[in-house]
Amino acid sequence: MTPAPLDPIAVRRAVEAALAEDLGRAGDITSAATIPANAVARAAIVSRSEGRLAGVQLAAAAFEALDARVSFSTERQDGDRLQKGSVVARIEGPARALLSAERVALNFLGHLSGVATLTAAFAERIAHTPAKACCTRKTTPGLRVFEKYAVRCGGGANHRFGLDDAILIKDNHIAVAGGIQAALAAAKAAAGHLVKIEIEVDDLDQLDLVIAEGADVVLLDNMSPETLREAVRRIGGRMLAEASGNVSLETVAAIAETGVDLISVGRITHSAPTLDLGLDIALG
Structure with missing residues (x-):
């Protein structure tokens, strides 16, 4: 069962703080240097191991915060059991935004899914x-x-x-x-x-x-x-x-x-x- 959604204000503040920490003063200089500004990319978030999912809302917010043109489509919901290879979400949009938000999104998703997974083991x-x-x-x-x-x-x-x-x-x-x-x-x-x-x-x-x-x-x-x-x-x-x-x-x-x-x-x-x-x- 998926719990009620997180407060969107709390999500936005946390995601903005994490992105600001990661992007620093000059932004993602690697993506800016190597990826054309008009490049579009498709991506999938995939589970590499079994577990319980949590944090999709934060992951989506990380990508969307960098570019409103990003499309984030969920295939699994928070609380779902994941198998190795499960696709959690599919993302499409400006490539620079996807690459720049990747680590923040995965940090939130991996950490919170780890908490959910260990909790599920106890439950x-x-x-x-x-x-x-x-x-x-x-x-x-x-x-x-x-x-x-x-x-x-x-x-x-x-x-x-x-x-x-x-x-x-x-x-x-x-x-x-x-x-x-x-x-x-x-x-x-x-x-x-x-x-x-x-x-x-x-x-x-x-x-x-x-x-x-x-x-x-x-x-x-x-x-x-x-x-x-x-x-x-x-x-x-x-x-x-x-x-x-x-x-x-x-x-x-x-x-x-x-x-x-x-x-x-x-x-x-x-x-x-x-x-x-x-x-x-x-x-x-």
Whole structure:
């Protein structure tokens, strides 16, 4: 399923910044020197490996930003599974524009498809459970909205987008605030009626305090599957249970089978390998 389209303003700003970085002060001097100004080219973006697609909107914007005459026709949608050799899009237009936008388009597409691909691998490992793999704030500065979009393309779920859309009380907050009860009381007094409160716990004694005080979500940090299972039993559906802490493809299924609702996985954004995609071009 393809997520809702990205905000076109955010896409335009990101693409313009990336193009400005790449074109520098003098533009693409290689293409200007070697390609006739009136040359037209046809190209295809092709997947060199299997994966999950994300970022087509940014790739299209990169080509179209350099020349409005570029035609970008998609053959695959974000969220689609790709095989080696899958054609993602076909592009036609002024050759200089295609060559100058190529790297920016592929950088966005490869990186975001890599995030979607790794997310899909986690989602598939826990598909037999109700749990969802979700991202964190461990994102590339400036690319968070796109990386979180790619997580959705891969079948994952989004955690908060920033410090301003939910209250997440972590161990350092608890230490400075004076304990779980004090932190929760202060959070409830400050939160608006639409703001949810999540709090991190490290053991079952802390969990019991959270259950007594009440919260929307409890973050069960670095617990064994056995402890997670007991934590879920104690929670009894009174709040969402989220597991975190060095989650890997090897451990995620056992974590999901404990009954937690969410599993936060930082590596799906901060350590996803780039998906190999290329631009095959022919002058015409």
